[in-house]
Amino acid sequence: MVVRSSPLLQRIMNAVQVATFGGPEVCKAVSIPTPSFDSTQVLIKTEYAGINPVDTYIRSGTYARKPKLPYTPGSDCSGTIAAVGKDVTEFKEGDSVFTVRTVTGTCAEYCVADPHLTFPLNTDRLSYQQGACLGVPYFTAYRALIKRAQAKAGESVLIHGASGGVGTISVQLAKHLGLKVFATAGTENGIRIVKESGADFIYNHRTPDYTKQIMADVGDAGLNIIIEMLANVNLQKDLEMVSANGRIVIVGSRGDVNISPRFTMAKECTITGCMLGKSLEEDWREMGDAIAEHQKQSWLKPVVSLAKEYSLSNVDEAHSDIMSSAGASGNLVIKTTQ
Ligand SMILES: NC(=O)c1ccc[n+]([C@@H]2O[C@H](COP(=O)([O-])OP(=O)(O)OC[C@H]3O[C@@H](n4cnc5c(N)ncnc54)[C@H](OP(=O)(O)O)[C@@H]3O)[C@@H](O)[C@H]2O)c1
CATH class of the missing domain: 3.40.50.720 (NAD(P)-binding Rossmann-like Domain)
Structure with missing residues (x-):
């Protein structure tokens, strides 16, 4: 694997890490190096991370898929492409995107993702907050x-x-x-x-x-x-x-x-x-084509929950709230920038 060298990689970023499986309190705000990426991957500067119930199942250690510890939670985010691996043709620096799964986790200022699970975000119609609600939902x-x-x-x-x-x-x-x-x-x-x-x-x-x-x-x-x-x-x-x-x-x-x-x-x-x-690569392609089209249409309006504001310092509260809310009101999002 060729690891891309970039000035960004020298930087320390704010992120959340889980070092041991358990309750919401295991989500800790940390400072860690910006993740490295290979020639086939993209580096995303995140704006918002979307929170899904599955993030809490994974964090608890009871889910079928267990990440290697420590890990950064989150699969959905919106943001812009900060850098691309040399073999990536789908995206260029500055493109607005959202993800449905990443390599390094979305509750962080930067994350690494595979291009086939990264999708253009139509910022003419949708905000970055709404973009973070698209992936899994x-x-x-x-x-x-x-x-x-x-x-x-x-x-x-x-x-x-x-x-x-x-x-x-x-x-x-x-x-x-x-x-x-x-x-x-x-x-x-x-x-x-x-x-x-x-x-x-x-x-x-x-x-x-x-x-x-x-x-x-x-x-x-x-x-x-x-x-x-x-x-x-x-x-x-x-x-x-x-x-x-x-x-x-x-x-x-x-x-x-x-x-x-x-x-x-x-x-x-x-x-x-x-x-x-269970989606196969051809499913992601089909769904990617559909969402590119649907983002142009006025009916698609991802609902951002306004019940509370979250940042990288209270991801534990977001994990707790999504599982024990008095009532859902759209999608919880975390602001990942300061
Ligand atoms: N299979 C998959 O690939 C997949 C993917 C994504 C999500 N999921 C799962 O799908 C579920 C929903 O995900 P989400 O992201 O929409 O979660 P969410 O944002 O937390 O919403 C949960 C929904 O469940 C409703 N609910 C609560 N009690 C209910 C009841 N007795 N009968 C019917 N609905 C009830 C809630 O309504 P009120 O809060 O208004 O009562 C709310 O609409 C979760 O269990 C999640 O893990 C599965």
């Missing part, structure tokens, strides 16, 4: 709705848990695809955000009997598609609400659940999983 919404559910215009979809990072973009993408969108949130603020994202019908998943109201609105035929953010709580309800030949796509689940499998027989419906990390 947009690509997961795309994979769930288009690749897994094979959604078609005119179908009905329930985004079950629509107020967070993945949910808000799922609502926007589903509307763009021409679906009739049913969606849930757990607070008044969440409901407002989901409404602004374009959902046709909105319900509070913390109220009793909300599924009865959904069925009253959708009709006896049920929902063609359900994108599920908390399957361990909702899978049985989903089986009751889905239509004959419907598709339930599990995006999130945080435990086990008892279901009545006979519903799958009676309806010949499908329960399938969605895992963004």
Whole structure:
């Protein structure tokens, strides 16, 4: 591997490091050298890092993928290209970009990324804050709705848990695809955000009997598609609400659940999983082309959570808040510059 020599590499940067797996408190603000990159990689000067629930699963040490310690958390960021390896043709210094995965972690002033997981950010339409909300949320919404559910215009979809990072973009993408969108949130603020994202019908998943109201609105035929953010709580309800030949796509689940499998027989419906990390290089290319186009269109409006401001000095709070919030309101972002 040829390591690129650059004046930036002599610099010390602010970053967050995790030296031992554990609770949010293991996220420590540190000063470390700017990371080195090889001839095939890019160095990004970050502006914002997007926080996703998976960042906390990885940090806790319970996730299937465990980084070598110490590591810098975060996969989503926005920023500008600070330097490129000599074999990189896709980007040049100064380009505005966002990432969905990086080599060195996004909770830092600089990170190294592979070009195929780095994407142009259309700053004519989107801010750097919004750019940090695109990576995992947009690509997961795309994979769930288009690749897994094979959604078609005119179908009905329930985004079950629509107020967070993945949910808000799922609502926007589903509307763009021409679906009739049913969606849930757990607070008044969440409901407002989901409404602004374009959902046709909105319900509070913390109220009793909300599924009865959904069925009253959708009709006896049920929902063609359900994108599920908390399957361990909702899978049985989903089986009751889905239509004959419907598709339930599990995006999130945080435990086990008892279901009545006979519903799958009676309806010949499908329960399938969605895992963004299973995307192949051709999937990333397809999704990259789609997001380049979609960034030009006014419907794509990543929702930045304004509940609190975060910086590299309180990433521990962001990790804690995303898992125990009173209610999601879009995507949490960390300001990585001073
Ligand atoms: N499979 C994959 O590749 C993949 C990729 C990205 C994310 N995920 C997972 O997908 C889930 C959502 O991700 P995210 O980034 O959108 O997280 P987030 O921003 O933290 O949002 C969580 C969402 O879950 C909702 N929720 C809470 N209780 C619920 C309930 N009883 N029924 C339905 N929804 C409920 C929240 O609503 P309120 O807060 O308004 O109650 C909120 O809309 C997470 O579990 C995450 O780990 C999976």
